[in-house]
Amino acid sequence: MIDDKNLLLEIKDVKFHYKKNNDILTGVNLELYQNEIIGISGENGSGKSTLLKILVGLLKPKTGSISTKSKIGYSPQNILLFDNLTVAENFHVFGRGMGYDKKAIKDQMYDIFDKLNFAKYEKVLIKNLSGGTKQKVNFGISLIGDPDILILDEPYQGMDYASFIAFWDIQFEMRKLGKSIIIVSHIIEDQSKFSRSLHLIKGKLQCCKEEDCKCYEVKN
Amino acid sequence: MSKIIFLSNQFLKTLYRDKFLVVLIFILPVLLIFVGAMSAPDREVLFIMDGQIVNPAPETVEISVILYSLTGLVLVASIISFYLGMNLNKLVPRLKQYSYTTPQIISAFLLVVILINLLITLMVTVFSLNWLDVNDMIGYFLGLFLSSLLFSTFGLIISKLVDTTALGLYLILTISILDTAFLENPLFSRRYNEDWMNLMPAYYSIKMAFRAIFDLKENWYDDIQFVLFYEAVLVAIYLIINYFKKS
Amino acid sequence: MIFRNLLRQKSIIFSSTILPIVIIWATWWITVEVPMTFELYSGKLISASMLDVHIVTGAITAMGITSAIFGFLITVEFADISKRLKQVGYSYSEINSSIFVVLFLVLLFTSSISVSFSYLLTKSDDLQGMIIATLLISFIYVSIGNLVANIYPDVTAGSLILLIFAFMDLMMIVNPMGEAIYEQSWVKFFPGYWPTQIVLEYGFSDTPSGMISQIIYSLIYFLIIMALSFFVKKIGVTMEVKK
Numbered sequence: 001m002i003d004d005k006n007l008l009l010e011i012k013d014v015k016f017h018y019k020k021n022n023d024i025l026t027g028v029n030l031e032l033y034q035n036e037i038i039g040i041s042g043e044n045g046s047g048k049s050t051l052l053k054i055l056v057g058l059l060k061p062k063t064g065s066i067s068t069k070s071k072i073g074y075s076p077q078n079i080l081l082f083d084n085l086t087v088a089e090n091f092h093v094f095g096r097g098m099g100y101d102k103k104a105i106k107d108q109m110y111d112i113f114d115k116l117n118f119a120k121y122e123k124v125l126i127k128n129l130s131g132g133t134k135q136k137v138n139f140g141i142s143l144i145g146d147p148d149i150l151i152l153d154e155p156y157q158g159m160d161y162a163s164f165i166a167f168w169d170i171q172f173e174m175r176k177l178g179k180s181i182i183i184v185s186h187i188i189e190d191q192s193k194f195s196r197s198l199h200l201i202k203g204k205l206q207c208c209k210e211e212d213c214k215c216y217e218v219k220n
Numbered sequence: 221m222s223k224i225i226f227l228s229n230q231f232l233k234t235l236y237r238d239k240f241l242v243v244l245i246f247i248l249p250v251l252l253i254f255v256g257a258m259s260a261p262d263r264e265v266l267f268i269m270d271g272q273i274v275n276p277a278p279e280t281v282e283i284s285v286i287l288y289s290l291t292g293l294v295l296v297a298s299i300i301s302f303y304l305g306m307n308l309n310k311l312v313p314r315l316k317q318y319s320y321t322t323p324q325i326i327s328a329f330l331l332v333v334i335l336i337n338l339l340i341t342l343m344v345t346v347f348s349l350n351w352l353d354v355n356d357m358i359g360y361f362l363g364l365f366l367s368s369l370l371f372s373t374f375g376l377i378i379s380k381l382v383d384t385t386a387l388g389l390y391l392i393l394t395i396s397i398l399d400t401a402f403l404e405n406p407l408f409s410r411r412y413n414e415d416w417m418n419l420m421p422a423y424y425s426i427k428m429a430f431r432a433i434f435d436l437k438e439n440w441y442d443d444i445q446f447v448l449f450y451e452a453v454l455v456a457i458y459l460i461i462n463y464f465k466k467s
Numbered sequence: 468m469i470f471r472n473l474l475r476q477k478s479i480i481f482s483s484t485i486l487p488i489v490i491i492w493a494t495w496w497i498t499v500e501v502p503m504t505f506e507l508y509s510g511k512l513i514s515a516s517m518l519d520v521h522i523v524t525g526a527i528t529a530m531g532i533t534s535a536i537f538g539f540l541i542t543v544e545f546a547d548i549s550k551r552l553k554q555v556g557y558s559y560s561e562i563n564s565s566i567f568v569v570l571f572l573v574l575l576f577t578s579s580i581s582v583s584f585s586y587l588l589t590k591s592d593d594l595q596g597m598i599i600a601t602l603l604i605s606f607i608y609v610s611i612g613n614l615v616a617n618i619y620p621d622v623t624a625g626s627l628i629l630l631i632f633a634f635m636d637l638m639m640i641v642n643p644m645g646e647a648i649y650e651q652s653w654v655k656f657f658p659g660y661w662p663t664q665i666v667l668e669y670g671f672s673d674t675p676s677g678m679i680s681q682i683i684y685s686l687i688y689f690l691i692i693m694a695l696s697f698f699v700k701k702i703g704v705t706m707e708v709k710k
């Protein structure tokens with residue numbers, strides 16, 4: 001149970017495997033506080049996407065626990081949208097699921113359109129969008145419901161530079177409002193934007209320090 | 221309830237915006253029935269069902285039209301549910317994350333499948349009436365409709381088992397054509413009257429259609445329970461596969 | 468490498484080995500053994516077992532379906548990748564020759580399965596007609612696969628169109644099993660007609676004849692479809708397909 005008011009998410013000793021005796025996560029610990037942007041990197045296949053899926057409840061950890069009282073928004077690495085629906089219709093499908101009425105969804109949608117600058121695609125079918133615009137919609141959907149925590153899995157693949165800047169503006173704005181973000185990213189420039197930069201090595205989250213070039217396991 | 225209707229409306233949109241599927245729904249059954257009717261010679265056939273000779277003897281064209289109506293219908297039904305299943309399998313986790321429950325998603329899916337199957341069955345029934353004199357329209361319609369439901373469930377099961385669309389389509393075509401156009405075809409199947417044939421998915425629904433058209437001892441509604449039992453078994457198989465795939 | 472890439476796809480393995488065996492075996496296992504009579508293009512009236520007729524036409528159907536799918540998949544798959552291979556130094560003639568060799572090997576393998584399997588099951592002792600007919604049907608249906616890929620390169624829709632078209636052509640229209648439609652004069656314009664006539668003529672007639680003209684008709688058909696395919700590609704009527 002989370003007692004600390006500033007603590008939004010607590011991960012305790014989470015282990016996970018797809019096949020027995022082949023643990024992908026061997027004991028992940030993390031505490032996410034308000035106003036934090038945590039960057040996670042790691043080799044391909046190290047389990048970053050798996051960890052994020054566990055955090056949002058798409059996978060169940062084999063052992064360990066995840067505690068949160070906050071609303072979570074998630075943008076998956078693969079674009080998960082209805083190809084034959086328009087951008088607006090996709091917003092309505094996911095917004096309606098969360099219990100919002102038409103008007104509330106529209107208000108949120110136009111706000112997100114403005115921020116990410118894709119209002120002109122409102123009535124375009126997803127299958128007719130470019131890869132970068134699809135990614136923007138994929139990310140935009142995760143903002144529905146004004147989540148307290150945003151969990152983003154390589155969210156800006158294929159985005160143009162202006163969208164990339166807009167994306168970071170949204171993150172900083174959210175942080176100002178006391179929200180937090182966990183983001184998987186391999187872009188070196190991003191490191192300066194993170195409050196904490198963590199690496200998933202051998203199934204554990206580790207914090208690497210430049211001074212002694214060593215990594216230390218994150219412990220709560 | 222409103223969430224279910226809203227979601228099924230969105231599923232329907234994803235279907236009718238795919239031009240190929242729309243063409244498939246309207247063209248394939250009509251084409252199969254038409255070619256099936258044209259290929260049948262103009263003569264009567266000795267047709268034995270439930271151990272008795274059907275009297276008056278049906279014409280080959282009638283049998284051919286019934287079987288190809290079913291073939292067209294089950295092909296379209298299984299392809300559509302396979303297509304929907306393949307698309308939804310990847311989206312279900314995200315829908316759940318946005319507070320849709322599993323029963324809501326399943327109900328919306330079922331609603332779409334039932335609506336589409338009703339539409340295709342209606343179309344096939346009306347078109348096949350060009351060659352058929354049906355004694356009992358309800359029995360004929362229900363026989364066709366239930367077979368479409370059975371094969372929709374097949375399509376759904378296959379969507380869970382295969383990785384690629386092409387492989388899924390091959391399996392669907394092989395199963396559907398083998399069952400409805402070949403095995404159940406009294407015009408050239410030597411397996412038609414064998415006992416184990418009642419294990420084939422289209423067996424009882426074809427019997428229903430035959431009973432509704434030809435003058436037979438038993439009524440078509442005697443077979444409904446078997447079709448529904450078969451459907452329940454297929455749904456159970458689907459749920460088991462779903463459970464193991466998830467874990 | 469092209470060969471390996473194909474062999475590692477389950478759908479390719481399925482359509483080149485399992486599908487022909489399933490089709491031929493199913494026709495043998497299902498069809499009742501009763502006599503049937505049909506007329507050949509040469510005018511001869513043939514009396515044969517329905518079982519034997521269905522097996523040999525089943526073999527032709529299996530080859531038609533497999534060839535159409537291969538022709539289609541290879542055209543779709545290599546449309547983009549051949550541009551990349553060209554960039555890294557392969558010439559178009561090298562790429563096309565490799566694709567042709569692979570296609571030829573796979574179809575040779577599939578046709579030997581179809582011919583030998585159907586030969587085992589039928590009482591017809593003709594091999595010559597069967598081999599020639601399977602080769603001709605392969606050529607024709609590869610070109611049809613190529614044509615469909617050039618018009619509508621969507622894997623789902625394209626393979627479905629081809630599977631259904633090949634089934635209807637070879638099992639229902641040009642096949643004496645579909646008695647009434649087979650007797651129509653216009654069926655000779657269907658792609659499977661001449662190869663089917665060869666297999667029926669040589670399999671069931673005591674005095675087979677007319678092979679040369681039937682081969683020529685089949686090849687003309689093949690050339691017309693290939694020309695159409697090139698024409699379609701050149702004028703660029705390919706429909707937009709999102710991959």
